[in-house]
Amino acid sequence: MIYGPTVLFAFGEGAVLPLLPVMAARLGADIAVAGLVASALVVGQLVGNIPAGWAVARFGERATMAAAGVVALAGVAGLLWAPNIGVLAASVLIVGFCAAAFGLARHSFMATRVPLVFRARALSLLGGTFRLGLFAGPFAAAALLLLFDDERAAVWFFGVCLIACVLLVLLGPDPEAQLAARSTATPPAGHSRYSRHADGGEDSGEPVTGSIPTQSRAGVFRTMWAHRDVLARLGLAAASVSAVRSARQLVLPLWGVSIGLDAATIALVVGISGAIDFALFYASGQVMDRFGRLWAALPAMTLMGLGFLALSATHDLADADVWFAVFAMVVSVGNGLSSGILLTLGADTAPPANPAPYLGSWRTLTDAGGAATPLLVSGVTAVWSISGAVALVGVIGLVGAVALTRFIPRFSPRRG
Known part of the structure; x- marks a missing residue:
């Protein structure tokens, strides 16, 4: 019930993307x-985060x-029967708007209930x-295309995943209710005691469980203002x-195309790099819990940053294709090591009593960074070169590493 709905939503979304x-x-x-249509998903996520924070705080995660x-099913219907580009x-x-609401609801749940350790x-x-x-969805889409020779089959698949997701959320056991009941019981002997109460009071040593209290909740914009320093520094x-x-x-x-590789070779390199990225997601969490958040963020x-900078210098080399594969893997290792870092830092800095409005602001900032990058890369490529755009991304990565070193809170997860 914690992870299942997320898998279903992401699986269907990954098939359509x-x-x-x-x-x-x-x-x-x-x-x-066509590129603008695809980017509407990111725009929807960006504008949906703050309303989603309000909805979670007002109505609850479930x-x-x-x-x-x-509501996403209405979007699926539009994808199936769109008569023109505007409707599509x-x-x-x-x-994208619904994906933001879905992701923030689960993020808020985890931020409040999961013990720090x-x-x-x-x-x-x-x-x-x-x-x-997002990794497995395209393979499902490819299989459906082979069977039906119609891209709308993947959209139907997304609809089925959404229906299963909604049924699981509504008819399955409610994690909020289960944890609320458990929080009234005495923890067993030897149970770890390391987190604050969800109401933001004194540290009693009890693990955080139960529903988020509803009294004295601040609104979205008041929460943004109250935490403006953290959002302006660590958020950026x-x-x-x-x-x-x-x-x-x-x-x-784009780099593969610019150095003259065929589509199959580019797909192979990107696919292998995606597999490396996916394989490392749990290692990132282990590192952050055992040694601290910076030990995953800084190497990642x-x-x-260094991978992109090095790649930018290989465009005109005789063996540019080999260097493309090598540095694609380097970047993917770094990306894999960063898995969960944004979710974790958001949860670490969110107010325990009412995390949803803060997380809406947090996710808006982080999604804005992701939404702005394609525009930046396209613009720099147009006025300069693809190598210059890739080098600029590398510089952003290194500057971000310095900023994270400066602003990530220092604490030991083992000591709380």
């Missing part, structure tokens, strides 16, 4: 417009997840469930992580 440009092209879009799944883009925007591992698993869906540093991650998804295929950002 690669086909959005194809669906736009069938409606008459050129390459530029209701928000169920509502997001139902609006449908993609709705799906294994918070990073739990949130890395949450990040891993998204990566699993975290946005650099999202920016470099987003650049990886865009830069690697340093590897990605």
Whole structure:
């Protein structure tokens, strides 16, 4: 019940994502417009975070997840029967908006209930469930295309995943109710005692369980103002992580095209790098829980920054294809080591009594970093070169590493 709905949502979304440009092209879009249609998903996530924070704080995680799944079905219907580009883009925007609400609801739940001593591992698993869906979804889409020769089959598959997700959320055991009941019992002998109460009071040593209390909750914008210092410093540093991650998804295929590789070779390199990325998601949580958040964030950002900088210098080399494969793997190792870091830092700094509005602001900042990167890469490539754009991404990664070193809170998870 914790991870299952997330896997279902991400699995269906991952099946549709690669086909959005194809669906736009069938409606008459050129390459530029097709790219804008696909980017509507990121825009929907960006604008949906703050309203999602309000909804979770007002109605609770379970209701928000169920509502997001139902509304996303309307977006799926639009994808299936869109008569023009405008309706298709609006449908993609709705799906992105619901993805934001769904992701924030689960993030808020985990931030409040998971004890600090294994918070990073739990949130890395949450990040891993998204990566699993986005990694496996395209393979499901490929199989459906082979069977039906129609990209709408993947959209139907997304709809089935959403229905299963909503049914699981509404009909399955409610984790909030189970943990609320458990919180009234006395912890067994030897039970770890290491976290604050969810109401933000004195540290009693009890693990955080139960529903978030509803009294004296601040609104979204009041919460943003109250935590403006953290959001302006650590939040912007975290946005650099999202920016470099987003650049990886865009830069690697573009680089392969720019050095003359065929589509199959590019797909193979990107696929292998994605497998490395997915394989490391739990290792990131282990490192953060055992040694601290910086021990995962700093190596991850340093590897990605240096990897992009080195790649930018190989464009005109005789063996550019080999260097492309090598540095794609280096960047993927760094990306894998960063799995869960944004979720964990958001949970670490969120107010325990009412995390959802804060997490809405946090996720808006981080998503903005990811949304701005494709525009930055495209603009620099147009006025300079692809090598210059990749080098700039590398610089952003190294600057982000310095900022994270400066602003990540220092504490020992073992001592709380």
